[in-house]
Amino acid sequence: MRQVVKLALLWLALSPVPCVAEYRYVKIHVPASIDTRANGVNARGDVVGFYTDVEGALHGFLRRKGDYSTIDYPGASLTVAFSLNARGDIVGRFVDAEGNGHAFLFSDGEFTQIDYPEGASTEARGINNAGDIVGRYFTRGGLELGFMLKNGRFQSIRVPGSRATQVSMAQDNGRVIVGYFSSPDGALHGFVRNRSGDFQAIDFPSGGSFPCTGARSVNERGDVVGPYTVANNAGECRNSAQGYLRRRGKFVAVDFPGAVATFPGGINNDGVIVGLYRDRAGVSHGFKAIPEDGE
Numbered sequence: 271m272r273q274v275v276k277l278a279l280l281w282l283a284l285s286p287v288p289c290v291a292e293y294r295y296v297k298i299h300v301p302a303s304i305d306t307r308a309n310g311v312n313a314r315g316d317v318v319g320f321y322t323d324v325e326g327a328l329h330g331f332l333r334r335k336g337d338y339s340t341i342d343y344p345g346a347s348l349t350v351a352f353s354l355n356a357r358g359d360i361v362g363r364f365v366d367a368e369g370n371g372h373a374f375l376f377s378d379g380e381f382t383q384i385d386y387p388e389g390a391s392t393e394a395r396g397i398n399n400a401g402d403i404v405g406r407y408f409t410r411g412g413l414e415l416g417f418m419l420k421n422g423r424f425q426s427i428r429v430p431g432s433r434a435t436q437v438s439m440a441q442d443n444g445r446v447i448v449g450y451f452s453s454p455d456g457a458l459h460g461f462v463r464n465r466s467g468d469f470q471a472i473d474f475p476s477g478g479s480f481p482c483t484g485a486r487s488v489n490e491r492g493d494v495v496g497p498y499t500v501a502n503n504a505g506e507c508r509n510s511a512q513g514y515l516r517r518r519g520k521f522v523a524v525d526f527p528g529a530v531a532t533f534p535g536g537i538n539n540d541g542v543i544v545g546l547y548r549d550r551a552g553v554s555h556g557f558k559a560i561p562e563d564g565e
Contacts, residue, residue, distance in 0.1 A: 293543070295526055298556030300331050300338050307546040308333075308556030310353035310396070310487070310536040317544050318351040318360055319535075319556050330362055333556075343374050343381055351376075352405075353396040353439065353487075353536065361394035361403055373405055386417055386424055394419075395449075396439035396487070404437040404447060420444055429461055429469050438496075439487045439536075448472075448485040448494055458507045460485030460496050474498035474514050474521055482507030483514075486545075487536040493517045495524065495534040495543055513545060526557050534559075 299306045303321035310318045317333040318341070330341030330351030343349045343364035351362040360376040361384075371391035373384035386392045386407035395405040403419040404427075416427035416437035428435045432451035440447045450460045460472035460483045472494065473481040480501035488494050497511035510531040513524035525532045526547035534545035543559040 292562040293524070293559035294562060296558040296560065298333060298544070298558060305554040306331075306556045307554055308535060308544040308558070309351065311538045311542055311544040311558070312354050312358070313356040313538055313540070315538070315542060315558075316354060316358070317556070317558060318354045318362075319544075319546075320350040320362075330360075332360065341376060349374075352394065355397050355399045355401070357399070359397055359401065361397045361405070363393040363405075373403070375403065384419065386426075392417075395437065398440050398444070399442045400444060402440050402444045404440050404449075406436040416447075416449055418444070418447070427463075438485060441488060441490055441492075446488065446492070448488040448496075450484040450496070456506075457501075458482045458484060460494070462488065462494060472496075472516060476500050482511075486534060489537050489539045489541075491517075491539065493537055493541065495537045495545075497533045497545075510548070513543075515543065524559060526559075532557075 298308050300321040306321040308317050308319040320328050320330050322328055328348040330349045332339045341349055341351050346364035349364045351360050354360045362374055363371055364374055365371050373392040373394035375382040384392060384394055389407035390410045392407045393405045394403050397403050406414055406416050408414055414434035416435045418425045427437050429451040435451045437447050437449040445465050447463045452458050457480055459481055461469050463469050472483055472485050474483045476498055482501050483498040484496040485494050486496040494516040498514055499507055499511040501507055511533055513532040513534040515522040515524050524534055529547035530550055531548040534543050536544045541561045545557055546554050547557050548554050
């Protein structure tokens with residue numbers, strides 16, 4: 271187990287007023303579910319996420335060519351799928367019968383439980399085409415830290431000075447990662463780490479004095495997607511979120527038409543974005559946003 275070197279935190283300059291992306295949006299909703307949330311997309315356009323059934327239980331799902339299949343870790347009380355790679359390996363989290371949280375890898379039809387050594391709970395948020403797995407874990411003292419599992423070895427990741435750090439995705443080189451962290455004042459920032467110890471904060475230029483930005487995924491071109499919001503009067507990041515794409519230093523708004531909230535969760539190398547949106551009735555649905563110049 272190796273602790274990643276932590277150096278200076280650099281802040282990204284804000285771009286001009288964001289423009290709106292041109293996408294063709296496709297609704298994703300698991301049949302007979304109460305709500306559906308899409309989290310990850312791979313090069314083939316396969317989508318993973320989770321849904322709530324009519325009894326209130328959470329299940330992971332895989333959507334491939336329009337067909338849905340359920341992903342349930344054996345014996346778990348709930349299962350959530352967050353990411354998949356081109357090979358079809360899927361990662362996520364599950365809660366066992368005793369209420370303990372664990373990460374999992376689902377590969378070639380077999381589940382593998384993943385636990386950060388001596389951690390209280392573990393959650394896998396992303397897997398790249400090299401098989402590197404990233405996510406977060408909680409120490410027994412309650413501290414939230416990011417991690418990478420590469421070649422069988424865990425690396426703990428923490429943004430310098432942060433109260434909490436989560437890693438969401440890694441490029442195939444295993445060096446560039448994205449995620450988000452909370453600063454001592456409670457503000458939420460996205461980040462990109464271009465090499466070990468070199469963290470850059472990402473804050474959507476929303477005009478608010480208290481940033482609330484997350485970074486959920488990055489593709490091989492360096493495009494980053496995530497949600498942002500403006501804090502309420504109490505300085506809490508609880509208002510309805512909207513989505514963004516950050517490409518070549520420019521921010522682009524990503525919002526499902528007519529939705530009251532949009533949360534991008536994944537992006538592939540073709541620029542296809544998946545996530546969830548909330549309709550005016552308060553129901554969550556998954557979505558796939560396909561660039562207008564895409565297929």
